Amino acid sequence: xxxxxxxxxxxxxxxxxxLELGCxxxxxxxxxxxxxxxxxxxxxxxxxxYFSGDPLVKGIKGFEAEFIKSKFSFNLRKPSVQWSDxxxxxxxxxxxxxxxxxxxxxxxTKLSVKP
Amino acid sequence: xxxxxQTPKHLVMGMTNKKSLKCxxxxxxxxxxxxxxxxxxxxxxxxxxxxxxLSINESVPSRFSPECPNSSLLNLHLHxxxxxDSALYLCASSVRTSGLGTDTQYFGPGTRLTVL
Numbered sequence: 372x373x374x375x376x377x378x379x380x381x382x383x384x385x386x387x388x389x390l391e392l393g394c395x396x397x398x399x400x401x402x403x404x405x406x407x408x409x410x411x412x413x414x415x416x417x418x419x420x421y422f423s424g425d426p427l428v429k430g431i432k433g434f435e436a437e438f439i440k441s442k443f444s445f446n447l448r449k450p451s452v453q454w455s456d457x458x459x460x461x462x463x464x465x466x467x468x469x470x471x472x473x474x475x476x477x478x479x480t481k482l483s484v485k486p
Numbered sequence: 487x488x489x490x491x492q493t494p495k496h497l498v499m500g501m502t503n504k505k506s507l508k509c510x511x512x513x514x515x516x517x518x519x520x521x522x523x524x525x526x527x528x529x530x531x532x533x534x535x536x537x538x539x540l541s542i543n544e545s546v547p548s549r550f551s552p553e554c555p556n557s558s559l560l561n562l563h564l565h566x567x568x569x570x571d572s573a574l575y576l577c578a579s580s581v582r583t584s585g586l587g588t589d590t591q592y593f594g595p596g597t598r599l600t601v602l
Contacts, residue, residue, distance in 0.1 A: 405590070414595040415529070415576065461528055465589075473542070474519075474591055476528035 373398045375464050377477035384452050385485050392447040392480050394436075394462030403465040404445040405474075406436055410458045418460075421445060432456070454486045489513075490594035492577050498600045501567060507597045509560040509577030518560040519591060520552060521576040529576055535560060536582065567601045574598050 378393040396402055406418040419430025426438040436447045445462060462477040490511045499505050509518065517536050521529035534542035535554040543552075549571075551563040560577055574596040580589035 407593075415593040417590060417592065420590055465591075474531065476530075479526075479528050 373464065373473075373475050375462055375475050375477040377460075377462050377480050379480045380478070381481045381483070383483045383485065386454055387451045388484075390447070390449040390452045390456070390482070392460055392462075392482070394445045394447065394477060395443050396445065396462075396464045396475075397443065398464065404436075404438060405463045405465070406430065406434070406445075406447050407461045407463060407476075408458045409461065409479075415461070418447070452482070452484050454484045456482060457484045458482055490577055490579055490592055492575075492594040492597050494597055495595065496598045496600075498602065499564065499567065500602050501569070503567075504563070504565045506564065507562040507575055507577075507599075509562075509579075509594055510558055511579040511592075511594075512558055513579065513592070514557075514581075515579035515592075516557055516582050517580045517589065518554060519578040519580075520560070520562055521578065521593075523574040523576055523596070525573075533562075564599075567599075569601050572599055572601045 374397045376395045404421045407415045408418050409415050418434050419428050419436055421428045421438045429435045434447060434449050436445055438445050459479045459481050461479045463474050465474050493508045497505060519534050520532040522532055523529045531544050532546045533552045538554045538557055549566050553561040576596045577594040578591040580591045582589055
């Protein structure tokens with residue numbers, strides 16, 4: 372069965388520190404990958420997505436992610452975090468040509484940024 | 487505009503009540519989804535509608551009854567819920583569920599449901 376793994380349950384950083392959140396998926400076929408963010412008390416917002424092409428994807432608010440097919444990974448990065456980046460981050464995979472609408476989420480990583 | 491709206495924002499209901507959650511989008515999307523999210527957990531898929539027809543039911547109990555009256559609206563009818571059904575119910579939509587995998591799901595703000 373497909374799954375998405377996020378290695379870090381809770382990450383605590385100081386402002387201006389660099390961020391990398393790990394995400395691995397288990398699916399041998401073509402996948403489409405997403406990072407969503409959920410700010411405290413708010414709804415899920417799309418940060419970025421990968422469908423094909425350049426494996427380095429740039430999203431909103433200075434985030435980027437790199438798709439490494441050989442490692443089944445899609446890690447999220449940001450060079451310098453801000454206090455306002457405090458949120459829950461979910462990696463998700465949508466399998467290509469499989470069950471309709473089957474978006475698989477990882478368990479999420481809570482990011483706390485200290486001012 | 488990638489807005490999905492949901493009403494109500496909060497709902498408190500007893501186990502014998504009947505209530506409905508509403509979701510609306512005007513992006514011309516033909517796929518709509520219901521997810522359930524418990525605290526500190528990722529969203530879990532409940533139902534998928536594609537072109538107003540139910541295409542996925544993830545073994546959800548019958549006390550949850552979805553309805554898609556038209557391409558812009560998605561309802562979730564609730565009856566005889568249990569306290570463990572308390573959660574954030576999220577609606578999402580995408581252009582389609584073609585399986586081509588190019589369809590990003592956009593989420594609404596959710597309805598926070600408490601069952602007493």
